[in-house]
Amino acid sequence: MDPLTLLRGVLDTAEDAARALVGRERIRLAVTGLSRAGKTVFLTSLIANLLAAGKGARTLPALSDAAGGRIRRVFVVPAGTETVPRFDPDAHLGALAADPPRWPERTEDFSTLSIAFDVERRTSLGGLLPDRQVTLDLIDYPGEWLLDLPMLRQGYAAWSAETTARLRHGVRADAAADFLAFVDGLPADAPAEDALAKRGYTLYRDALRVCRDTHGLRFLQPGRFLNPGPRGEAPLLWFFPLPEGAKGGLADLCARRYAAYLEDQRATFLDPYFSRFHRQVVLVDVLGALHAGEAAFTDTADALSAVASIISGANWLERLLGAAPTRVAFAATKADHVPARARDALAALVEHISFGARGRAEQSGAAVSCHAVAAIRCTEDAVARLEGQAVAAVRGVLLQDGRGATIYPGEVPMKPPEPAFWEAGLFSMPEFRPPRLDPAGASGMPHLGLDELLAWLVGDLL
Amino acid sequence: MTTAQGPGPAPRIILDEATTPAPRLDFGWEKAVAAVAPPGGRGWSTPALLGAGAAVLVLGLSLLEAGNFVAAQFDRAAWLGWLTLAVAAGGFGLVFTAIWREARGYLALRSVDRARAAHARGDVATLRAELEAWQARLPPSRARAEGLADMPADAVCALVEAKALVPIAQDAAALGRAAAVQAFAVTAVSPSPGLDALVFVWRGIRLVRQVAALHGFRPGIAGTVSLLRRVALDAAMVAATDVAVDAMVRGVLSSRIVEHVAGEAAAGAVAARRMILLARATDEACRVLPRR
Structure with missing residues (x-):
């Protein structure tokens, strides 16, 4: 660590301590994911559901429970003089709710947004003090750059x-x-x-x-x-x-x-955005990797491990200065593409595929957890009859032509598959139309497991 | 299914037979996550029932008594009956005008709750209507935000904040400072602590009503009591701040001579600060939008 970085780390740590003292904490949440992992939709859903929760909607019950029901208000922090483009959740939500709907285009540049929570203090004497304000800094970026x-x-x-x-x-x-x-x-x-x-x-x-x-x-x-x-x-x-x-x-x-x-x-890229953050979520399209074949599956695991060695692999000094994340969550995205009974397997599989990355994070002293989430739920559970037997499947509306379809996504193994598994051949999961959404976002958007992920990631800080 | 490692059935897509577009899925999400409405009020409290009953008895029986008396006067002489009727109508008219004004002043404060609730649940149409109704009640000289009809909710709130609420907050602060000067002066020259308290209470209530008037409210007695209840939470903070400021000032001025000279001034400073914070708390309680 060079002296300049050390000095900056000391200053940042002092700033964090001062903010905590006056009840104005700032949490930098690194939303990490390889390309097409669903970062933009994840951020859009996270923001829409947090804002709706701040207005009293039960969009994120697990987070609300983790905070003891003390979240009073959630709002987007007004823009300052940033030179980086601003993440536009309203535009993304509007496109998803439009008819016909549109999924976000491939992310081609940075964008940032900060969300603030007004949280009632925990202690009984806290009633005499103003609410705490916890700010969550978010960033969207092209996954390829990772x-x-x-x-x-x-x-x-x-x-x-x-x-x-x-x-x-x-x-x-x-x-x-x-x-x-x-x-x-x-x-x-x-x-x-x-x-x-x-x-x-x-x-x-x-x-x-x-x-x-x-x-x-x-x-x-x-x-x-x-x-x-x-x-x-x-x-x-x-x-x-x-x-x-x-x-x-x-x-x-x-x-x-x-x-x-x-x-x-x-x-x-690295110094402004990845040199210091407090919590990290790593999004992995593990189902897409599974369907793309053995090479893609192994390659995704290698990519995750390589990225984690830089991002989560902090040394003792970085840990001491608070420059390393203390909680890292690995999340298998697009969990709505498999039926409910296969989602636990999806979470178990992400635990295996991120083995190398988890090891790096754990060595750095971070607590690690694995989840299966769908930032926006586009399917419902269904039953399909294949070769004379009933199998659990999902049902949705195809993006391309609006036709309804039942999709059997195949078996989801709980650990890296045996060679025989790959004989089933490759599969390309179709894109689904999002469900009916309120373009104003008053009720957030339907999701699977997003609240439990957030509760684990930041619930203790609220 | 989840643990098998064999090849099993291959993934596949089974298209619906219908070739027409299917409707988008609807999980009933809005209803599932809708905010749980707070439990409704349990009706009137016992003191309120007692007060209302006593008021109905007093007013109702007075009306009946007055009616009987007017009828008896008409029996004596027509001109005497008309004169008594005019006196009774005038008297009861004034009483009912006062009651109507009280009720209107009290109910006007509810508009703050309605506007804030609409803002919290993102109900743009209601919020816009409440803000326009609130602006219509402002004193004629007060600046208003125009053209709210075509604006998105965020812009409506920002414009109302900048155009109306910020100037009102500045005026409320000015009223607080004026009251602070008076409280300081009275405390410094007052012959007895009892008179201090009396003056402070009177000036405090007047300040609360003045700040409410800036927001377009004309609270009567019931309205003022309701407003004071709203301010109570913030007033708890005022009291906590008082203790700290008082202790600090008295700690700094611990020298005997300085304490003798400045002791009363210190008490006056605390009272003055209390007025400034009271003005701020009242402004907070009367705002139709939460502070950004």
């Missing part, structure tokens, strides 16, 4: 060797065939030509896109290659992994751009 964090602890050579080795195996090899042919054909001392750099970058980026969109893989680096954000594809991105032994001008150019890229990500 995979840049493990790169911060790697040099270009190590990252290149690891990435090219990974590209030569399994489904990645097919997706990256053109790219691998290109880099294998380059001379070891290739000159620093921008045309070569850009060609390599384009082929590598296209390979990453195929891995993500066709094979459902998530451990894809660098994140901005897949989601460049509002600044677009700047020359900073024109690098790619080179095989071991590459030493020429092109290798130097790629190494310089790699370092500059990481510095930029550190300055704009």
Whole structure:
């Protein structure tokens, strides 16, 4: 830890203590998730249900009970002079409630929002003092960028060797065939030509896109290659992994751009938003990974573990300064895509798939819990008859054409499946229409398990 | 199902036979999470029943007695009957006007609860109607927020806050300061602590009514009592603050000479501060919107 970071940590800790003393705590909740895990919908539902709960609706009963019914008001903190765009829950809710409904587009930039709770004090003497005000800071960001964090602890050579080795195996090899042919054909001392750099970058980026969109893989680096954000594809991105032994001008150019890229990500992403937070929720689309096949399932677990090693892996000094989360929840999202009896299995499966990540968090002294949640419930339980036997299924309305459908999502194992499991083949879960919603959000939105997750995460702080 | 590791039936989608779009699911969420209504009032309290009964008896029997008396006067002479009727009608008219004014002043305070409840449950239409009705009751010279009909709820609240509630709060603070100066002066020159208390109570009630008037309320006796009950919670905070301020001031001025010179001034300062906080608490109790 460098002296500047240490000083900032000390100042932040002092600020936290002062805020707690005057009853104005600020909780930074890191909502972490790989791409398509459902962060934007999770935040929209969380905000809508919290605001409705602040008006007396029983949208989050477990959280309300955890707080002893002392939540008096919940409101969005007015905007200050932030340079970061503001997360717009009303727009997302309006799109979900519209006819026809629209799910949020892929997140392409940061956005933040703070929500404040007025909470009655616990003690009897507290009646003489004004209510406590607890502020919850939330951030939405492209999930792809999260995979840049493990790169911060790697040099270009190590990252290149690891990435090219990974590209030569399994489904990645097919997706990256053109790219691998290109880099294998380059001379070891290739000159620093921008045309070569850009060609390599384009082929590598296209390979990453195929891995993500066709094979459902998530451990894809660098994140901005897949989601460049509002600044677009700047020359900073024109690098790619080179095989071991590459030493020429092109290798130097790629190494310089790699370092500059990481510095930029550190300055704009990690330091402002991930250097210090109090609670963390890791969202995992474990069902999507299960349906995408063995490679995607293993890849998701590897990606989670790699990210957790940076985010949750705090040392003793960081723990002492309060820079490490004290509670980390792993949540399997889209729990409404399986029938009620399979949701416990989903939570158990996320416990297994996040084994490496949980280990990192627990080593840091954080309490860890696993959940299955649906930020917005889009299905109801049903029974389907398959091959002459009745099986538990879910029923919903398809987004594409509005037709009703019963979906049998397959077996949900409670632990990583045996090889025979994958013989069932791949499956693509269709998108559902959200249920009927109040566009004004007065009643929040239907969910599964969101209240229990929040009660565990922040209930003790209210 | 959940633990099997075999291949089992493959996942699949079974489309409905109907090709027409299905209605969106409805979980009845709004009803399921609707705020539990607080238990209704248990009716009138015993003192209220006693008071109302006594009032009905006094007024009803007085009316009957007056009616009998007017009828007897008409028996004596027509002009005497008309004169008695006019006197009785005038007298009872004034009494009923006073009762009507009391009731109106008392019920006007309920509009604060209605507006705040509409704000809490996000009922924009009711909130807008209550805010417009409240603005209509404000003194003519007071600035009002216009064009609320087309605005979203947040903007309505922000505009009413900026245009009406903030200036009212500033005026309430000014009234509190004026009352504080008077309380300070009276405490400093008053010959007896008993008179201090009397003056403070009188000035405090007057201050509460003045601040209520800023919010467009004209509380009578019943309205003032109701308002004082609303202020009571905040007044508890006022009392707690008093203890701290009093202890601090007396602690600082612990020197005998200084205490002698400034002792009464310290008591006056506490009384003055009490007035300022009372004005603030009353403003809080009368606000149609919770403080942002």
